[in-house]
Amino acid sequence: MTQKKVLVTGAMGQIGSELTGELRRRYGSENVIATDIRKLEGKLAESGPCDILDVTDRAAVFALIHKYGVNTIYHMAAILSATGEKHPSLCWNVNMNGSINIMDAAVELDLGTVIIPSSIAVFGPETPRFDTPQETILKPKSMYGVTKVCGELLSNYYVKNLGVDIRGVRYPGIISSETPPGGGTTDYAVDIFYKAVEEGRYTCFVKEDTMLPMMYMPDCIKATIDLAEADKEKLIHCCEYNLSALSFTAGDLTAEIRKHIPDFEVTYEPDFRQAIADTWPASIDDSAAREEWGWKPDWDLENTTRDMLDKLQARG
Ligand code: NAD
Ligand code: SER
Secondary structure (H helix, E strand, O other): OOOOEEEEOOOOOOOOHHHHHHHHHHOOOEEEEEOOOOOHHHHHHHHHHHOOOOOOOOHHHHHHHHOOOOOEEEOOOOOHHHHHHHOHHHHHHHHHHHHHHHHHHHOOOOOEEEEEEHHHOOOOOOOOOEEOOOOOOOOOOOOHHHHHHHHHHHHHHHHHOOOOOOOOOOEEEEEEOOOOOOHHHHHHHHHHHHHHHOOOEEEEEEOOOOOOEEEEHHHHHHHHHHHHHHHHHHHHOOOOOEEEOOOEEHHHHHHHHOOOOOOOOOEEOOHHHHHHHHOOOOOOOOOHHHHHHHOOOOHHHHHHHHHHHHHHHOOO
16 A cells, blocks of 8 residues: 655644644654644644645645655645635635645646545525535635635536545534634634633623534544545545534533633623624534444533643643
8 A cells, every 4th residue: 555645734723733643643753744834833843744835836835745745635724714704815815726726736646635624614694504404505605605615616526527536524613722723703612711711701702692513623633534534435425524513502612611610701792703603504414424434423512621621721
C-alpha cells in the first residue's frame, strides 16, 4: 500500500489543529504536513512538518503538493459565517478559489482522497428546521452558506466528471477546548465554557431559545477520518453528508453548565449573528451518514459539558 502523505490546510484553526494531531498519531508525524496562511506555532510546529500556505495562491498549492509528495488532503482553510458576513468577497475568494485550487491539484496531480468540509450553513429559512433531511432546499442567506452550497455542487462535479475522490460532511457547530473557534455563528457554544470557568458570567450573542445542531470535537475528528477511510463504493452522498450529534438551545447549555457551576450568570444580547442562526436548522437527520459509512456519535450534552469544564478547569 502507498504511504499516505497528508496535507492539512487551515491547520491552525479550530478543527485543523486537533485533526492534525490525530492524523499524525495514525499515519506518523513525518507524513502529515500542517499548513496555514498564518505562521504555524506550538504543538503543531513542534510535532511534524509545517509550512505557510495561502490556498488562494494556486502556484503555491501545486508547489507544496510536489515538495512533500502529498497524496491525501484535508482542506480545512476557510472563512466562517460571521467573518464572512463582514467580509463577503474575502469569504468567496478563500472558500471558492481556495477549494478550486485544491480540486484542480487533485485532478492534475492525480491525488487520492480529498476532504472538503461543508456546513449546516448550506440550509436556509425555507429548509425544514427540525430533522432537516439529507435532500432538501438549499437556499442559504449568508455568503458563507452560499460558498458552502457552491462547494458541494463543485465537489460533486469534480467527482462525477473529473474522477476525483472528494468527500465532505455538513459539520454542525463544533465545541472544543484546544483552539478557539475562528469567527462563526456557533462560537457562543464554545465561548460560554471559557467565560464560565474564567469569569463566572457570560453575555451570549444569541437568544436563550436559539436551538442549533452541535458536536463535540472528538466526534468531529472521528467523523472526518472515518469518512476519509470509508469504502468509496458505499458513498452515495459523498460530498455533503448531514451529520448530527447534539441539538440544544443556548438556555439548555447554560442550565447544563450550572449543574457544575451553580452561580454561573448568563445574559442574552443578540447581535448580527442572531439573524444567521435564525436561518439554520435546529436538528439534523443524518441517516445517510449512518447507513453509508456507519456514522454514530459518542458524546451527548452531559458528557460534553463535563469534559469541557474538566479540561478548562485543569488548565487553571
Ligand atoms: P477556523 O476559522 O477555526 O480555521 C480556518 C483556518 O483557515 C484558520 O487557521 C485560518 O488562518 C486559515 N485560513 C484562512 N484563510 C486562509 C487562506 N487563504 N489560506 C490558508 N489558510 C487560511 O475554521 P474551522 O472551524 O477549523 O473550520 C474548518 C472547516 O470546517 C471549514 O471549512 C469550515 O467551514 C468547516 N466548518 C466548521 C464548523 C465549526 O463549527 N468549526 C462548522 C461547520 C463547518
Ligand atoms: N460553526 C460554523 C459557523 O458558525 C458553521 O459552519 O460559521
